[in-house]
Amino acid sequence: MWELYRIKNVKIKKGVKSMSCRNFQDKMEDYIKGSFSQHEGLYFDEHLSGCDKCRQRVADLRATLSLLQDMAVREVPPGLEGRIVKAVEPVVHRQRNQSFRIRKLTAIMASAVALTLVVLAAVNYPWGAQPGPSTTVFHKQPASVGRLHPDYLSTSNRFEVDFYRTERVNGLRLLRLNIME
Amino acid sequence: MDKKLQAQIVTACQRGDPHAYEQLIRCYQTQVYSLALRMLGNAEDAADVTQETFIRIFRTIDSFRGDASFSTWVYRVTSNLCLDWLRRRKRQVLSSDAPVSWEHETAPREVADNAPNPEDLLAAAELRQEIQSALNELESYHRLALLLRDVQGLSYEEISEILNLPLGTVKSRINRGRKQLKKMLQQKNIL
Numbered sequence A: 001m002w003e004l005y006r007i008k009n010v011k012i013k014k015g016v017k018s019m020s021c022r023n024f025q026d027k028m029e030d031y032i033k034g035s036f037s038q039h040e041g042l043y044f045d046e047h048l049s050g051c052d053k054c055r056q057r058v059a060d061l062r063a064t065l066s067l068l069q070d071m072a073v074r075e076v077p078p079g080l081e082g083r084i085v086k087a088v089e090p091v092v093h094r095q096r097n098q099s100f101r102i103r104k105l106t107a108i109m110a111s112a113v114a115l116t117l118v119v120l121a122a123v124n125y126p127w128g129a130q131p132g133p134s135t136t137v138f139h140k141q142p143a144s145v146g147r148l149h150p151d152y153l154s155t156s157n158r159f160e161v162d163f164y165r166t167e168r169v170n171g172l173r174l175l176r177l178n179i180m181e
Numbered sequence B: 001m002d003k004k005l006q007a008q009i010v011t012a013c014q015r016g017d018p019h020a021y022e023q024l025i026r027c028y029q030t031q032v033y034s035l036a037l038r039m040l041g042n043a044e045d046a047a048d049v050t051q052e053t054f055i056r057i058f059r060t061i062d063s064f065r066g067d068a069s070f071s072t073w074v075y076r077v078t079s080n081l082c083l084d085w086l087r088r089r090k091r092q093v094l095s096s097d098a099p100v101s102w103e104h105e106t107a108p109r110e111v112a113d114n115a116p117n118p119e120d121l122l123a124a125a126e127l128r129q130e131i132q133s134a135l136n137e138l139e140s141y142h143r144l145a146l147l148l149r150d151v152q153g154l155s156y157e158e159i160s161e162i163l164n165l166p167l168g169t170v171k172s173r174i175n176r177g178r179k180q181l182k183k184m185l186q187q188k189n190i191l
């Protein structure tokens, strides 16, 4: 690393460590793009004033970068968009069906769970009287859509295989359920 | 593009909104095609890879979690498919010796005022073809890093994320690519 603090009053003091070609080349892109401080600029100018090779390097890189900028494509060839839309249709369709099936299955399972809870409460099962985490959560959920943490699922209601990947919030794997009334 | 709108389109796609898919294609097709064209050097392959990229994107869009920018993710998928394509093509060329058809450049669209004359347009198209053939000579990893930086205009940090490489490696690939390209351009008397 080259040093900047030896510059005083925007003049390079005698004996200042000048920039090496290598250091200049490391910073050459910044120099060309004008992203450097006034102090750095002094070092650049000082180096360039005494180095033909780096002056040539600057000219070459500047020309290369400007040629490359013109290589960006501003628009796709006619017809390509339609072709892509057509090509992705089966994929999109399959995914939509899949997510519909998942939603449907989720709803069925959720209503089964809800029914079980109702039955448990009706027979005054010990869990019903003193609800464990699973029942508590179900009662706290709003009527339509609720989020269930997998920890709250009792062992009889395991459906993690298909559904745990549906949502991840703050690093927690959450399951979105459509709870039927 | 507006980050918020971008996120909305992605979420709509994840929900299966049929209109969102087309919107997403429209938003990202130029970025994908531009990189593929300069990476592969011909329009036909670039169109194929662009299509392949979107199929891959929609197949895996559910796994996208908004922690990275979607554009970065799209670039990553495009980059990987371009490299795969080049590997496959290399094998094909080696086995069948089939000639590779290079891009046929079209002249840029005319601008209404001070429209360039046809000779200038032709010269510009020829120049781009020359530069493309110089790019084709670069090692593919160097070319990819260079294109992301100097054609697509991404930052070193973004490129490091796209390629999943340390910043130092990215810088050295870009520098090597530039050096090599300069040599090629000098040989062609462009520089």
Ligand SMILES: [Zn+2]
Pocket: A020, A021, A022, A024, A047, A051, A053, A054, A055
């Ligand atoms: Zn020098």
